[in-house]
Amino acid sequence: xxxxxxxxxxxxxxxxxxxxxxxxxxxxxxxxxxxxxxxxxxxxxxxxxxxxxxxxxxxxxxxxxxxxxxxxxxxxxxxxxxxxxxxxxxxxxxxxxxxxxxxxxxxx
Amino acid sequence: xxxxxxxxxxxxxxxxxxxxxxxxxxxxxxxxxxxxxxxxxxxxxxxxxxxxxxxxxxxxxxxxxxxxxxxxxxxxxxxxxxxxxxxxxxxxxxxxxxxxxxxxxxxxxxxxxxxxx
Numbered sequence: 001x002x003x004x005x006x007x008x009x010x011x012x013x014x015x016x017x018x019x020x021x022x023x024x025x026x027x028x029x030x031x032x033x034x035x036x037x038x039x040x041x042x043x044x045x046x047x048x049x050x051x052x053x054x055x056x057x058x059x060x061x062x063x064x065x066x067x068x069x070x071x072x073x074x075x076x077x078x079x080x081x082x083x084x085x086x087x088x089x090x091x092x093x094x095x096x097x098x099x100x101x102x103x104x105x106x107x108x
Numbered sequence: 109x110x111x112x113x114x115x116x117x118x119x120x121x122x123x124x125x126x127x128x129x130x131x132x133x134x135x136x137x138x139x140x141x142x143x144x145x146x147x148x149x150x151x152x153x154x155x156x157x158x159x160x161x162x163x164x165x166x167x168x169x170x171x172x173x174x175x176x177x178x179x180x181x182x183x184x185x186x187x188x189x190x191x192x193x194x195x196x197x198x199x200x201x202x203x204x205x206x207x208x209x210x211x212x213x214x215x216x217x218x219x220x221x222x223x224x225x
Contacts, residue, residue, distance in 0.1 A: 037153070
């Protein structure tokens with residue numbers, strides 16, 4: 001099973017600032033089967049990035065993903081008010097699929 | 109548009125059973141693998157199970173293996189999760205979600221399951 005860890009646990013930033021979120025896998029992720037989700041309380045999670053660096057449909061270009069192997073990064077270039085939320089990385093290569101524990105991005 | 113609507117959640121006693129349903133619309137249900145994913149109070153997302161498009165194969169997280177069973181009825185555009193031997197730690201919002209690879213791109217709003225005496 002691929003275990004994902006995320007850092008930091010909480011990121012306190014102001015609107016307009018850059019957010020950099022990290023996700024580390026316990027073993028190499030084949031074919032970059034790594035995705036990122038945004039989740040707000042009471043809403044369905046929203047797919048942001050798949051294949052480590054591909055933006056999902058309708059996702060603004062201020063969201064970008066990078067990385068390979070065991071180390072992955074989600075960057076939000078300039079935080080908008082609606083971007084303050086929880087973010088999860090997700091391994092989807094083969095069962096068992098796994099999620100990281102999440103990074104909360106809150107308003108400083 | 110794609111819609112996934114979960115139902116069947118509620119309050120159940122430890123050791124009890126519950127069956128969740130997910131009604132799909134707006135896409136060809138039988139073309140997609142489908143998942144159940146949950147979020148316990150104050151916790152992160154946890155993948156539970158997925159089933160292949162035709163229903164022939166299913167996979168489970170260790171935490172629910174042997175207790176939960178995923179199934180689908182493509183004629184009814186519906187996904188199910190039979191949950192037996194429920195424990196307090198199964199208390200969570202349960203989501204159905206479409207697709208595994210590419211990863212789930214549409215999720216329902218979730219249904220709350222509370223396991224308590």
